[in-house]
Amino acid sequence: MSRSEDELDVIRAAREARGPVLRRSPGPTAWFDIRKTGTGHWAFSLNRITSLGLVLYLYLHLAVLSMLLGGEGSWHGFLEIATTPVFLGLDVLLVFGLLFHGLNGLRVALVGTGIATERQKALFWSFMVLGSILLLGAALHIIGSD
Amino acid sequence: MDTRTFRVFRFARDDGPSRFDTFEVEAAPGDTVLDALRWIKIHHDPSLAIRHSCFHASCGTCGVRVNGREALACVTRVGDQDEGRVTVEPLANFPVIADLVVDMTSFVQRFPSPHPAARISEFPTSPEVPPGIDEYQRFEDCIECGLCLSACPVAATDDTYVGPAALAYAQRILEEPRGADVGALLDWADGDNAAWRCHAAFECTEACPSNVRPAQRIMHLRRALTGGRDGGS
Amino acid sequence: MASTASAREPGIHRSRTWRATATSGVALLVLVTVHMVAHHFVVEEVGGLRTYAQVLDYIANPVMFVIECVFLVIVTAHAMLGLRSVLFDFGLSASARRRLERGLLVLGIVTVAYGLTLIGVLASRA
Secondary structure, three states: OOOOHHHHHHHHHHHHOOOOEEOOOOOOOOOOOOOOOOHHHHHHHHHHHHHHHHHHHHHHHHHHHHHHHHOHHHHHHHHHHHOOHHHHHHHHHHHHHHHHHHHHHHHHHHHHOOOOHHHHHHHHHHHHHHHHHHHHHHHHHHHHOO | OOEEEEEEEEOOOOOOOOEEEEEEEEOOOOOEHHHHHHHHHHHOOOOOOOOOOOOOOOOOOOEEEEOOEEEEHHHOEHHHOOOOOEEEEOOOOOEEEEOOEEOOHHHHHOOOOOOOOOOEOOOOOOOOOOOOOOOOOOEOOOOOOOHHHHHOHHHHHOOOOOOHHHHHHHHHHHHOOOOOOHHHHHHHHOOOOOHHHOOOOOHHHHHOOOOOOHHHHHHHHHHHHOOOOOOOO | OOOOHHHOOOOHHHHHHHHHHHHHHHHHHHHHHHHHHHHHOOOOOHHHOOOHHHHHHHHHOHHHHHHHHHHHHHHHHHHHHHHHHHHHOOOOOHHHHHHHHHHHHHHHHHHHHHHHHHHHHHHHHO
16 A cells, blocks of 8 residues: 555656646745744744754764864864854854754654653643753853853 | 725636735624635625635535634634734645635545545444434544645645645544454555654644544554554544 | 454564654753763863863763763764654655665764764873
């Protein structure tokens, strides 16, 4: 009963066919529609944005950590930049990304296994409140350390 | 009688690109969006293409987007909309035939085959009968209005995703198989474009006017696919 | 007729992928917390960022060494699985999906290999 490549080709061809027009072509950006106002839509979109941001950060982080191979002088040079207010602010942004992606991901993992499916909205907002508190604490610590 | 401004999506195949037409509509707060659209058709523009049937949210044919949110026009009150103009658009993620009428073919094609249009439900076994009624037959909750598919952000990205209605339907079959080929159905749900494409936005459940709770059903379907419970919700 | 759902072999590939993503994500809730606390909230330096000597001192601890290695493997796995999920939503053909999966596997292996090498070199300097 699985859909075959032929079936998928028929669907793809229908996009180009004359006749009823596609209102909006599906594509890479269609999942992010600022006109949508639903909480679930935004949770999904933000989860995706933070996921891509964190993947990018993973490789940036590895690149930065590679400076340690250059010894104390090289690392010290990085710290001089990393302790500026702009970079500390980016650290706070990182914490936001981690908290949102982690806590929303936990919601997805729980409901995906059938737990709290009827209370998923309350679960989401509870996690957001928790995340906000943690973010505030982290931000005060990071920026306050300057 | 109040006058509300309605901004309605217009498109005709041989008439160039789509546009929005604005109408000043006499509509009482208790009037529905469908009443307003029919008023426009009668008093302003008879060419406005709309689709409707039952007037009481049981046929699922009048699905539209009102101020960006999926809704059945026949039970969506004008008075419940925010102040200012009311924007009415066709459902998202469907090909548009004309104006507010979309092509439901792709919606129906997403369902696993065979796909009985309606079944008398045996679930629950002892329904609560409303007072004044001796007995009634309960059919499936899903009225196949397509609002869930319109609301789904994954379907907006890739139209090969089977979508919430088809998956919810599959989960209902698991609840009451009645001779259906459950193994084949689970194979279908386990496919590349099925149950595992959902990202738990739950917008389908928010949009559903008929208490199907498609997102919850998809999660239960996943449990069935991972060898958990047999799909009961 | 009784349901045969519970007797059916689950969709191994796809459900396993989802379970791996969810499981690694839950594990990361702990590991990221440990990592972030260790590198932003422990030392008294600005931003909690460790100096060169403090980094070497940290990674010389065998417990932290193991934790960081495990963290690297799991975060890379989760990242690759997440990228796979995002990119699969672009309506790729079956052959494109297979190529993408192979590519992400290679990228993940290279990432982990590099990261483990980096950790190992730093640990050797401690």
